[in-house]
Amino acid sequence: MNKNIKNWLLVGATVTFMTACDSRLDVKPTQSIEESTALATSQDVEVTLIGAYDGLSSINLYGGAVQYSGDLLGDDAEVRFAGTFSTLDELWRKTMTTTNGQTQSTWLQAYNTINRANNVLATLDKLEASKKAKVEGEARFIRGLVYFDLVRLWAKxxxxxxxxxxxxxxxxxxxxxxxxxxxxxxRATVAAVYAQVLEDLTKAESLLGNISDAGFASKNAVQAILARVYLQQGNYAAARDAANRVISSGQFALAPSFPEAFDDATNDGEMIFKVIVTDQDGGNDLNTFYAPSTYQGRGDIRIQAKHLALYSAGDTRGTFFVRASNNNFTAKFLDQYGDVPVVRLAEMYLIRAEANQRLGTSVGATPLADINLIRARAGARTLTTVDLNAILTERKLELAFEGQQVHDAKRLKRNVGTLAFSDNKLVIPIPQREIDTNKALVQNPGY
Structure with a gap:
């Protein structure tokens, strides 16, 4: 199934290339294509949707930048950035400048991808009736997902x-x-952006069917991101219920072991949504920065003793590291062409457990049962009781290096090193290029 998705992505790119070749000799003296020509047919709209997925897969979005930005910004001496890229070093040191080229690239790629989704949503009338609901749902999922991470990174x-x-x-x-x-x-308010995210995602949930492949949006993927959004808002009942809908759908299963959750050959049942990477398309910058050169990476993000000390004896997550040049590196992203996880089933159990614990409920399962399920998969000892701190520790260990670090610190109101959760240094500045060209924009405090 995964191979089929990769072929579809390649077909989308090939169709665009072949169309360009066919008309290569018929060059008109124009610098743009009329909308009536560019998006005139159902196929045009569907190819534009593939373009939106392609935007998501960029190394400047979910091919790596969204994830490592959240983790470097939220790091509290558990990793060390030892690379030569000053742009990532600024994120790690919390000394960001308004001219940071990487954060600017992520901003631009995000809005480029949103615009592709907007083009699809504006031309739904061109679609064949049988395809309309699915295409709208996918485009709304893409737009909602991107806006969610934009507002989390660039706003309070x-x-x-x-x-x-x-x-x-x-x-x-x-x-x-x-x-x-x-x-x-x-800039819209934080409340307005979240309202748009929820509007897009709830509409997408009503339009899409269950998962067919984790490379494309599905009802399950929407529910998983909804669970994240509600958790970030402290809406624990809604977060619990969204996570429970994913789990109870029966579409997923935890990979048999923790290492297998990060192996494309064995993780199909655990991945809810991921970025497809091939040697023709997509990129894996988590491999680039987290993996050592022996695994085609740069080895820039090195795991420190403070993090390694968090794991208990027997927990295979505590040994899921590789050592090279006297440094430790996470083994989650060793495959240069490995698909990049965006959200996986383990996170749904953790959200359900946390929400149930906070609410004193046991929807789907008790918090203890959910946490022991995750721990058993990792080979950690079974707990007899569980409290909120134990659940949050489990979340940190399970999801380490997957992009949630700064967002969890902020929602839990925990310091990042000596910085309070509300410190302006934990919010990325609006790119100076945008401030210079758009006089309606207001810069973030502290910049």
Missing amino acids: AWGDGDNNTNLGVPLVTTPTRVVGETDNRP
């Missing part, structure tokens, strides 16, 4: 002050085709 966290006045990111929900003054959008 939900609940850190007034969500109705704190500035989020610009909301653009219609296609941008010719840039003009009307495209200089101000």
